[in-house]
Amino acid sequence: MQFLMDNLTVILSLAGTGVFAGILAGMLGVGGGIVIVPVLFFLFQALGVSPESAMVIATATSLATIVPTSVSSIRAHHSKGNVDFALLKAWAVFILIGVLAGSYAVTAVNPTFLTLLFGIIATLSAINMLLGKKDALFNGLPGRAGQSIMATCIGLFSSMVGIGGGTLTVPTLTFCNYPAHKAVGTAAAVGLIISLPAALTLLFVGTTPVDAPFATYGYVNLLGFVCIVPLTVLFAPVGASIANKLDAGLLKKIFAVVLIITGLRMLAQVLI
Numbered sequence: 001m002q003f004l005m006d007n008l009t010v011i012l013s014l015a016g017t018g019v020f021a022g023i024l025a026g027m028l029g030v031g032g033g034i035v036i037v038p039v040l041f042f043l044f045q046a047l048g049v050s051p052e053s054a055m056v057i058a059t060a061t062s063l064a065t066i067v068p069t070s071v072s073s074i075r076a077h078h079s080k081g082n083v084d085f086a087l088l089k090a091w092a093v094f095i096l097i098g099v100l101a102g103s104y105a106v107t108a109v110n111p112t113f114l115t116l117l118f119g120i121i122a123t124l125s126a127i128n129m130l131l132g133k134k135d136a137l138f139n140g141l142p143g144r145a146g147q148s149i150m151a152t153c154i155g156l157f158s159s160m161v162g163i164g165g166g167t168l169t170v171p172t173l174t175f176c177n178y179p180a181h182k183a184v185g186t187a188a189a190v191g192l193i194i195s196l197p198a199a200l201t202l203l204f205v206g207t208t209p210v211d212a213p214f215a216t217y218g219y220v221n222l223l224g225f226v227c228i229v230p231l232t233v234l235f236a237p238v239g240a241s242i243a244n245k246l247d248a249g250l251l252k253k254i255f256a257v258v259l260i261i262t263g264l265r266m267l268a269q270v271l272i
Contacts, residue, residue: 013043017039018232021232022239027251038118040058044221051112057219059162059219060202060220061220062163064195065225088193091190103159103205105160107219119267121167126255140178142176153168170183206220
């Protein structure tokens with residue numbers, strides 16, 4: 001009981017992050033990482049954590065939360081036949097190579113670079129949301145060499161900034177004239193391939209920062225994981241219900257504007 005009283009503000013803030021991420025994931029179809037990373041980044045700083053430590057802990061904690069949520073998402077998409085296992089088989093090794101390289105980079109590079117990278121990816125993703133559905137840039141996926149580069153880059157950049165499969169995989173596939181529903185379903189599986197090895201690496205290889213918040217092991221904040229995951233799963237259907245009653249397109253554009261502001265704020269914190 002005393003623990004709860006001493007850490008009530010932190011627990012409520014982390015729980016709020018899970019609710020917010022779950023509702024947005026269900027309402028807009030966006031991955032939780034694109035929400036969780038910036039919220040934790042600023043939350044941890046409010047708790048007295050340095051920006052550098054806050055970024056690596058937010059990244060690792062986000063990846064850990066993606067593991068269980070991606071499993072439930074894969075089951076849902078697989079039941080509808082929207083997971084392309086042939087593509088996953090071809091891409092898995094290259095995604096894993098990218099993930100291992102990205103996870104190592106998180107432990108080795110200046111965390112300021114990770115903040116810069118997330119700011120860029122968040123801003124570009126938001127612009128893509130604002131532009132809406134566009135015609136494919138290519139008639140189909142490239143050859144094996146091109147696909148191996150795509151898969152490696154998705155694993156690399158996703159693991160470096162704490163996002164799952166959707167943020168980079170869905171636009172990459174749809175730009176190559178890949179069916180949208182299969183892109184979303186396959187991206188859920190990509191998220192598991194990214195998040196599981198990345199989270200384990202950052203949990204056991206990362207050296208806990210001296211100013212890390214309570215219950216941080218390696219780079220993963222276990223309290224954040226426990227608070228966020230169940231609420232994200234619980235509130236995703238609530239978000240889906242809201243989307244059925246409101247203009248989902250307008251809501252997505254509003255979220256994109258907020259995401260642009262968030263991305264630019266993170267960039268400003270690094271560059272100014």
